[in-house]
Amino acid sequence: MAKLSPVAKLLRELVTLPSVNPAFLPNDSKRTGEERVANHLIDLASKHGLEVSRQSVLPGRKNLFVRLKPLGKVKRRIILSPHLDVVPAEDKQFKPRLKNGCLHGRGACDTKGSVAAFFHALLELSKQGKRPQQTEILFVGLVDEEHRQSGSRILGERGPKADLAIAGEPTQLQVVTAHKGNLWLCLETLGKAAHGATPHLGKSAIHAMTRVTNILLTEYVDQLKERKHPLLGHPSINVGIIRGGSQTNVVPERCSIEVDRRTIPGETEASVLAEIQILLKKHRLPSTTIVESRGVPCPSLATDPNLPVVRQFLKAAKRRKSHGVDYFTDASPIAMGGTPAIVFGPGNIAQAHSADEWIDLKQLDQATAIVLRFLEEQP
Secondary structure, three states: OOOOOHHHHHHHHHHOOOOEOOOOOOOOOOOEOOHHHHHHHHHHHHHOOOEEEEEEEEOOEEEEEEEEOOOOOOOEEEEEEEEOOEOOOOHHHHOOEEEOOEEEOOOOOOOHHHHHHHHHHHHHHHHOOOOOOOEEEEEEEEOOOOOOOHHHHHHHHHOOOOOEEEEEOOEOOOOEEEEOEEEEEEEEEEOEOOEOOOHHHOEOHHHHHHHHHHHHHHHHHHHHOOOOEOOOEOOEEEEEEEEEOOOOOEOOOEEEEEEEEEEOOOOOHHHHHHHHHHHHHHOOOOOOEEEEOOOOOOOOEEOOOOOHHHHHHHHHOOOOOOEEEOOOOOHHHHHHOOOOEEEEOOOEHHHOOOOOOEEEHHHHHHHHHHHHHHHHOOO
16 A cells, blocks of 8 residues: 555544534534634644634634744734534545545545645645745635535625635546536416316416526527636526425415526626516416525625736646636625635535545645645745
8 A cells, every 4th residue: 555645644634533514413512513624633733833713603613723923023914714614424425445546534525635735735835944924824624615605705895805815626637716606486376266176266476487498598598608718618597495285285375496506707696586587477477486495695706817826836746727616615605795716625516515525636736736836936
């Protein structure tokens, strides 16, 4: 068996520490919460003489700040911001396995690989005699990304601000400057209940909703395909849940669907709601109620790839251009607060949340080298 690199050893340690988001397993304290991971990183930071602080986010849950101060006055700041929580898994998935140069286990890809790469790069920089003169490097281990992104929302609102934040996600080492926004909508139709033996005396809410769903997945999809972003393509819509009726022999008086609408730059919650309402009104379905159901803003990300600090990171990553992705990340809430943000990390998003999650350790080492090279170039 090949010898593990120091960053691979760190990742293996992190995977053994369960950090399932408590929103998914509220009564399972043995597997939930980010504190086990945070405490492990705090121990390592203390051994390297790095400054540690916390930022309260939710009851019992705090963002982790590990700070490397520059030699002189802080005139610039770089934030490394991977998230510490993972999605649910069985106990065996917290026992990392090595196979064919890959490490298997929950969080290996999403996104403890980024945690390990970013944190190890910071430790390596701290050991060097020459650290940045004016640039503060701040590692921020975020909580709650897998549920409501509460950690990145608090960071965006309260700061500190930075010249660039790098949200850790599995991008296969591509530099991502744009991603789609995420708007969840609940649409409801109302009917009139009646006995199933005399349906003509009632009005089926399900029948009305089938018309709504058909319009959304045909005419509205065609309408969305007419819009295009250079990195993200066109927006999309998916009907993920439908609920209606109370029992078989009753004409349903209520039906609802839950819709996932992915947005591109230029689209807003208000514009999306308005265009759907116009479309339904056109088809004489104005009685449909539409509400935003996620409860938190999730706009698209559109960071200027020509910003000097972004170009600097592209150069460190040996990439000629940036990319866009369909999924939502912590980069958006951070950018909402005024800090330019990009997305970067080792691993493939196809492995995220999978039963057999894994990461290529070669990519892990490469990600660490890229981040370290970028940090070493800071003034």
